[in-house]
Amino acid sequence: MGVMSRRVVPACGNLCFFCPSMRARSRQPVKRYKKLLADILKDAEPNDRKLGKLCDYASKNPLRIPKVTNQLEQRCYKDLRNENFGSLKVVLCIYGKLLSSCKEQM
Secondary structure, eight states: OOOOSSOSSOTTSOOOTTOGGGSOGGGSOOOHHHHHHHHHHTSSSOOHHHHHHHHHHHHHOGGGHHHHHHHHHHHHHHHHHTTOHHHHHHHHHHHHHHHHHOTTTO
16 A cells, blocks of 8 residues: 555544644645746756746845755755756856846845
8 A cells, every 4th residue: 555645634633624734735825936947947958937036036035045046055965966067057057146136135
């Protein structure tokens, strides 16, 4: 038998509509910076429009900058280990754009 990934019955034992454990997965918040990074990194060459969106997002949400840079750092180490230098070039380009556009927040 397979293992269920999430509980079906909430802790209270009732199946009510307003229970948080019964909500659809799509109602959970999406980390926007992860989506923006994934869109940029899937291409071989960085797209200036997508880079601009990420830089605007980072400048408007300065508390997210450490999370964005942490994600980029992990991706950089992964690409170095796998010798994926094309993707590494894109990561470094993103770093450069973030540094130039968000100097005050960093």
